[in-house]
Amino acid sequence: MAGDFGTRFLPQMAITHYDGGWSKETMVPSDALTLHPGAHVLHYASTCFEGLKAFRQQDGGVAIFRMDKNIARFAQSSALLFLPEIDTEQTGRMITSSVALYRDEVPGQPASLYIRPTHIGTEAAIGKAAAPSLTASQYILLSPVGDYFEGGEASLRLLLDEEGVRCGPDHGMVKGGGNYASALKHIQRAAKDYNANQVLFCPGGDVQETGAANFILVDGDEIITKSLDESFLHGVTRESLLTLAREKGMNVQERELSVAELIERAAKPECEAGLSGTAAVLAAVGTLIHGGREYTVGTGKAGPRIRQMRDELNAIQWGQAEDRHGWLTRV
Numbered sequence: 001m002a003g004d005f006g007t008r009f010l011p012q013m014a015i016t017h018y019d020g021g022w023s024k025e026t027m028v029p030s031d032a033l034t035l036h037p038g039a040h041v042l043h044y045a046s047t048c049f050e051g052l053k054a055f056r057q058q059d060g061g062v063a064i065f066r067m068d069k070n071i072a073r074f075a076q077s078s079a080l081l082f083l084p085e086i087d088t089e090q091t092g093r094m095i096t097s098s099v100a101l102y103r104d105e106v107p108g109q110p111a112s113l114y115i116r117p118t119h120i121g122t123e124a125a126i127g128k129a130a131a132p133s134l135t136a137s138q139y140i141l142l143s144p145v146g147d148y149f150e151g152g153e154a155s156l157r158l159l160l161d162e163e164g165v166r167c168g169p170d171h172g173m174v175k176g177g178g179n180y181a182s183a184l185k186h187i188q189r190a191a192k193d194y195n196a197n198q199v200l201f202c203p204g205g206d207v208q209e210t211g212a213a214n215f216i217l218v219d220g221d222e223i224i225t226k227s228l229d230e231s232f233l234h235g236v237t238r239e240s241l242l243t244l245a246r247e248k249g250m251n252v253q254e255r256e257l258s259v260a261e262l263i264e265r266a267a268k269p270e271c272e273a274g275l276s277g278t279a280a281v282l283a284a285v286g287t288l289i290h291g292g293r294e295y296t297v298g299t300g301k302a303g304p305r306i307r308q309m310r311d312e313l314n315a316i317q318w319g320q321a322e323d324r325h326g327w328l329t330r331v
């Protein structure tokens with residue numbers, strides 16, 4: 001990934017504040033937010049976010065990919081963190097109106113506009129370690145991002161970690177700050193000790209996901225990925241890719257995948273693996289590191305199936321293929 005992903009922000013953001021109800025949304029400078037130093041979020045991590053993208057369409061317009069699904073997940077994360085219930089219609093309005101305001105700033109293919117809705121607990125109450133924040137703010141950051149694969153497509157090195165956990169096992173469905181803080185220790189160690197790009201968390205030998213992306217194994221006609229449970233983040237990209245794969249008649253298996261089965265399948269030359277998420281859609285995995293050994297996945301390079309799956313989803317996002325499922329919101 002380009003190291004500067006998500007470091008450039010458009011000048012204004014939509015914001016709303018909660019104090020018994022949500023205020024009418026306004027536009028404010030995106031580099032200024034007033035918080036009490038005792039704000040709940042700064043001490044007890046009452047924060048969650050979303051990541052979705054707007055794409056410049058073939059016909060010159062702009063469309064947001066799977067906005068409703070991301071807002072539904074935002075509402076779910078907020079509920080699981082006991083943040084105030086969001087008004088999903090208002091959040092949708094904040095997203096579409098701010099993207100519309102910056103329509104001209106949405107870059108063309110292969111770049112896009114990354115959208116980061118954020119929800120934080122703002123109550124100044126450091127005694128509330130075990131109680132929710134009664135006030136909150138919600139804002140929508142906009143960040144133009146370039147081509148994830150700029151400079152060529154390197155396949156990733158993943159450390160399979162059976163001992164470490166990304167987050168509390170019942171907290172995986174929350175797209176919340178605390179989960180990334182707890183995963184960092186494992187990811188940093190994997191980078192230092194194994195030169196790994198990511199950790200694939202496999203608690204007790206069950207292949208789960210990495211710090212910020214879902215894992216998908218593609219073995220010939222078979223696609224294998226963990227079935228949904230509360231231990232991991234239910235990626236919108238994952239679901240979209242599986243939908244397209246099923247339509248093509250591929251054998252999609254949402255089930256438990258063990259480290260042993262993964263390593264066995266990885267040895268086959270036609271085997272491919274990828275990490276799915278909004279930033280890259282699907283990034284190829286070339287090497288698995290486990291028990292002090294390295295295992296090449298298939299040829300070790302980005303394979304044709306991963307690339308095709310990514311191209312097909314990208315084509316819908318950029319309005320080059322028919323949006324059969326109503327995944328795009330035009331703004």
Ligand SMILES: *Cc1c(COP(=O)(O)O)cnc(C)c1O
Nearest residue numbers: 212213214233235236237277278
């Ligand atoms: C955001 C995220 C994903 C990918 O979700 P998408 O909706 O596909 O972008 C996967 N895992 C984690 C932990 C994430 O935070």
